Amino acid sequence: MNLFQLRAFDAVAREGSFTRAAERLFISQPAVTGHVKQLEEHYQVNLFRRTARSVELTEEGRRLAAISRTLFALEEEAETLLDANRKLLSGRIEVAADGPHLVMPMLARLRARYPGITVNLRLGNAQETLNALLSEHVDIAVVTEVDERPGLHLRELVESHLCALLPQGHAWCERSDGIPLEELDQQIMVLREPDSITRRTFDRACQARQVQPLVQLELDSREAVTEAVAAELGIGIVSSLEVSRDPRVRAVPLLGEGLAPRHSIGCLERRRGLRVVSAFMELAEEGAS
Incomplete structure (x- = not known):
């Protein structure tokens, strides 16, 4: 051959x-x-x-x-x-993440320490990101709500928290102490697609408390949710790591159990010894400490 x-x-x-x-x-x-x-x-x-x-x-x-x-x-x-x-004077690493907010600071630290490394970054939803890692299309993945499994090396980075995204002027905007999840019962909502970790976490928490929001619009991006909320089409749900600085909207923490997704960085166990992979994992853990 x-x-x-x-x-x-x-x-x-x-x-x-x-x-x-x-x-x-x-x-x-x-x-x-x-x-x-x-x-x-x-x-x-x-x-x-x-x-x-x-x-x-x-x-x-x-x-x-x-x-x-x-x-x-x-x-x-x-x-x-x-x-x-x-020394890592040159090389290439393939990275996947289910959102830009955690991975970008990691890439900045990598660039500062190893400027010769080329990075290919893929952004997708949580399932796409995990699949890319398990199928060896990427070397490293920043993932959310992934459990330990054979052959996969994971290190937890941080927990986030779900927030209600409200249009400015909404009656709940000043509730800085938070909004109990139960108050979203029968509220008109604009949410991410069902495969989104944010959506899945929110749905599980609602089912556990028999909360039934009125989901009238499903969207495939965080940006689209922000635009829908700003247009007063309903209340959105966002992670505390992804809160928009858009002055048209405001994020208020939700109160209740099961609303804090875990974010981890992972690689395949058998590729953990690759120098560029281990260097990236070390930088990610430094930033989380």
Whole structure:
């Protein structure tokens, strides 16, 4: 087997793009395309479905990608073992997070200490972020409400707290001591999508107390929730880590149990020894202490 061809395939599978795969490997796009084509022709198999706008793995491609990720991860671990004392003057780390507020200060500390490290950051909801880590599409993930599991190394960073997001002028805006969750019963709400950790945490707390808010609008971003609240379409729910500085809205803490999500940083246990991964974990823990 030609490992140059397999490495090109692995890069396209990870990036979902021949162009980004070329950037990842520091070679030209035609070279990547050629390597993948030669691999497919030699083994008489289609590894990708190509359209004008996207590249998707076939079933055979998905099975091969699972092997290639493991193969090249082991290669990286071997290189790290042989080069353990070398300074982090250059390199690349793939990071995923379910929100920007915790991860950005980490990236700032990484840049200050290791300016030669290139970071690829992916932002998504909580499930997308965890899936990216477990499928080895990223090296590090900042996640919320994830429990310990075999093969996963987690370090808790901080707890946040859910707040009611209100339009300025709302009667509850001056309740700085907080709003009991029960008072949201039958209140018109504008919330994130059901897969959002903020939404799931809020829903569980409401179910435990038999609180039934009137959810009349579901939105797929924090920014959209802020705009809806500012337009007085209902009360929103936000994490205390994500409170907007928008003068049109105000966040007031919610009172009750089960309203404090846990935020952690994690990596796969077997990749914990990679130098760039361990350096990032150390910086994250320094910031949390």
